[in-house]
Amino acid sequence: MSGEWVIGIIGGSGLYKLDALEDQQWIEVSSPWGTPSDEILCGRIGHTKVRFLPRHGRGHRIVPGEVNARANIDALKRAGCTDILAVSAVGSLNDDLPPGRAVMVEQFIDQTKGRPASFYGTGFVAHVSMADPTCARLSQWCADAVEMAGGEVSDGATYMAIEGPQFSTRAESKLYRQWGADVIGMTAMPEARLAREAELPYALMTLVTDYDCWKEDEEPVSVDQVIEQLNANSEMARKTIEHFVKTLPEHRSPSPIDFALEDSVITAVEMHDKTLLAKLDAVAGRLLQGG
Ligand SMILES: CSC[C@H]1O[C@H](OP(=O)(O)O)[C@H](O)[C@@H]1O
Numbered sequence: 001m002s003g004e005w006v007i008g009i010i011g012g013s014g015l016y017k018l019d020a021l022e023d024q025q026w027i028e029v030s031s032p033w034g035t036p037s038d039e040i041l042c043g044r045i046g047h048t049k050v051r052f053l054p055r056h057g058r059g060h061r062i063v064p065g066e067v068n069a070r071a072n073i074d075a076l077k078r079a080g081c082t083d084i085l086a087v088s089a090v091g092s093l094n095d096d097l098p099p100g101r102a103v104m105v106e107q108f109i110d111q112t113k114g115r116p117a118s119f120y121g122t123g124f125v126a127h128v129s130m131a132d133p134t135c136a137r138l139s140q141w142c143a144d145a146v147e148m149a150g151g152e153v154s155d156g157a158t159y160m161a162i163e164g165p166q167f168s169t170r171a172e173s174k175l176y177r178q179w180g181a182d183v184i185g186m187t188a189m190p191e192a193r194l195a196r197e198a199e200l201p202y203a204l205m206t207l208v209t210d211y212d213c214w215k216e217d218e219e220p221v222s223v224d225q226v227i228e229q230l231n232a233n234s235e236m237a238r239k240t241i242e243h244f245v246k247t248l249p250e251h252r253s254p255s256p257i258d259f260a261l262e263d264s265v266i267t268a269v270e271m272h273d274k275t276l277l278a279k280l281d282a283v284a285g286r287l288l289q290g291g
């Protein structure tokens with residue numbers, strides 16, 4: 001069984017629109033999980049439908065801890081997305097990952113605090129596997145696209161998610177290196193968890209903008225430094241997205257992540273909470289409609 005791709009792109013710092021989208025239109029998508037970061041820019045690249053959402057909203061209004069990741073993922077699912085490619089600015093915790101490098105994330109360490117991190121709860125308890133939180137095939141195709149765009153790419157990285165909005169202390173930065181993290185940011189969690197709960201394959205392309213503050217011979221990270229590096233990389237990031245979409249296989253073959261909820265729900269059917277079920281109509285739609 002194969003189908004059509006509908007690619008959701010979540011734009012991070014510095015990526016608030018996507019000029020490459022043809023027939024583009026900002027469309028409001030409402031969600032029972034609250035207000036998404038912005039309207040969704042709907043259009044296509046070649047024959048493929050693309051749905052773009054700026055994570056912090058146009059004009060970068062929203063602080064990392066207040067990004068409504070549940071509403072964002074739910075809205076992208078309602079907009080028909082089959083897969084998500086997220087883009088993020090990150091600090092490097094690894095000498096081998098200099099500013100300017102694109103880094104594909106494979107694993108996460110999550111130190112965010114108090115952000116709603118699940119669609120499920122009392123009355124519909126689900127435990128999805130997060131052992132392999134990113135989609136290997138999307139990550140590989142995106143890495144190939146970075147090279148087509150003339151960029152340098154590394155893969156297999158571990159992303160350290162911090163609460164922010166402050167950058168880390170030097171002691172924290174050094175500790176995260178000892179934990180084996182390669183890059184650091186404030187936004188990809190719980191976004192990646194929620195994408196998995198919504199049965200949406202998720203890949204994360206990060207762009208290194210700084211060395212955080214662990215490196216003795218570098219100035220500690222600042223917003224100016226992040227913006228300057230993002231400006232230097234923005235053309236490569238935009239071209240990467242275009243190549244990524246244009247070089248997807250013509251037909252989408254199913255991914256195991258499309259069925260992430262299978263065998264994950266533990267609540268007895270007669271105990272299901274009707275109010276919660278109504279809010280899950282998009283993210284758990286396949287399961288609830290017996291698909
Ligand atoms: C502007 S520096 C800190 C800011 O940049 C990253 O955002 P995103 O992941 O959306 O590109 C980082 O996580 C912080 O939110």
Ligand SMILES: Nc1ncnc2[nH]cnc12
Binds near residue numbers: 167185
């Ligand atoms: N050093 C850093 N820490 C957290 N988020 C970031 N985004 C870009 N650089 C960062």
